[in-house]
Amino acid sequence: MAMVWEQGELFAKASKEEIKQTEFYLGKYKMMTLFMFDYENYEREMAQVAIDGEAARRIDQTDLHADKTANATIxxxxxxxxxxQYCKFTFMIRRAHSQIIDPEAKEAIDIRFLQGYSRKETILFMRRGVAHSTVDRRIDDGIESIANTLKVMGFFEEIRREF
Known part of the structure; x- marks a missing residue:
């Protein structure tokens, strides 16, 4: 993996774009884990529904006569x-989360993104007496920390290569 770092840079720092991408993938983390759980436990049923149901017929709306079995395979x-892809992304996110040094930021990221609670619920779960702005700052610090770790891990290069 080719990583673009500046000369003499020991610790990679994520760009604003990479921090936004990190927040996007953290926001999708819970959905990814739910899909992975469903796929792991119901793969056979999902394949059968694709064959029996309308999903395979609707892969390409321009086809007048779709081959349902072939489309189900696709x-x-x-x-x-x-x-x-979700397995790879969630593994890297969990690893980056484990590298957050600040315990309050780590807790805020865990509640907000890994457990999938809303901003309001995250504020309620944090210790009593913590201001909204403090929780927001901890979330922002956690996102930046994860983005920096993901940069070192080659996450953004992986995304660019895949998509």
Whole structure:
């Protein structure tokens, strides 16, 4: 993996764009884990629904006569590819989360993104007497820390390569 760092830079610092991407993927973390759980536990049922249901027929709306079995296979392969991508992304996010040094920022990120609670619920779960702005600052610090770690791990290069 080719990482672009400046000369003499020991610790990579994520750009504003990479921090925004990190926040986007953190926001999708809970959805990714739910899909992974569903795929792991109900893969056979998902494949059967693709064959029996209308999803396979609707892969390409321009087809007048769709081959449902072939389309179901394509849909199943796409689900498998998405599952593998989600496994990779969630693993890297969990690793980056484990590298957050500040325990309050780590807790805020865990509640807000990994457990999937809203901003308001995150504020309620944090210690009593902590101001809203303090919780927001901890979330921002946690996102930046995760973004910096993901940069070192090559996460953003992986995304650019895949998409």
């Amino acid at each position: 849909l199943n392969e796409k689900q498998k590819w998405v599952y593998n």
